[in-house]
Amino acid sequence: MLKHLSVLEQSAAVMGQSAQQTISQATQLAIHCEALGYERFWVSEHHSHPSIVGTAPEVLMAHIAAKTQRIRLGSAGVMLPHYSSLKVAEQFRVLDALAPGRIDLGVGRAPGSDSRTAMLLNPDPQSAARFPTQVQELQLWLNDEDFPVGHPARGVHAYPTGTTTPEVWILGSSDYGAQVAAHFGLPYVFAHFITDGVGAKEALDLYFENFKPSKYLAEPKAIICAWSLTADTEENAIYAFRSRARNKIDRNKGLLKPMQDPQYALEGLNDQELKTFDRMCEKALIGNPEQVLGKLNNLCADLNVQEVAIITWAYDFQVRLDSYQHIAKIHQAVNQATA
Structure with a gap:
């Protein structure tokens, strides 16, 4: 049963709106969701992506940390193969100093971009293969633990150290991330929104079955990131969903565009694409609050999980604010009624 609600903010581009506005709205959304009782607020990393303008989660997290008091803040995620593990550890140690005890470091192996952009971020074509090693390095630096004797990193520290430590999460949309998280005894996040749920149960079952307790985590802990939208009525939710649906239909044709006004989002679609939209409406986690919950x-x-990080795209920012409020309120009401 769903116990905890969290948020994944991707900073999706909106037609007619500046990228500066989009980034600013991420902070407004974090403040809004903290007031509503959400557990975590995570931000994503994409590069050279016309549909998603969030490129530096660690910078955005620092700004949000100054505007919030309770909600956990995290990356979903830092695409680790692009970077030095030491530099990432330093960045997140600074974040933990700014918001002690409420920083999550979600790391992924995917490029978060096209192959050319990934190569510009890190020219090493084998960088992704070092992901498991980088995860180990991160843990040692974040926890200020010694590297093995003879290791070139022995004696090098990631400052500032502190009394609290960022929690590392492994992100994935396939079996690979599940295996890495299980092997190292770390919490795991499945990107349900990327695959529309395909492979989710297999990956999560693999994680739970193969989890090895570690000094960082005694029992398996998993979250799914799922795309969802709710409104006061099912009809209004489906109407707002048009923008997201059109974005996905265009993306499947290789077209990466900002979200369109739902009033015009279905214009120009052929009969087959309109049927695709109808199927998307049937499968999507949309509807009135009772339906979505x-x-x-x-x-x-x-999937045997108790926490969902919800992603909500909408052309109108108020629709997003309302959606998160609707689902939080009905979730709290149900929990109180069954307590």
């Missing part, structure tokens, strides 16, 4: 509960039960 029911879908999320069913999803959690099926």
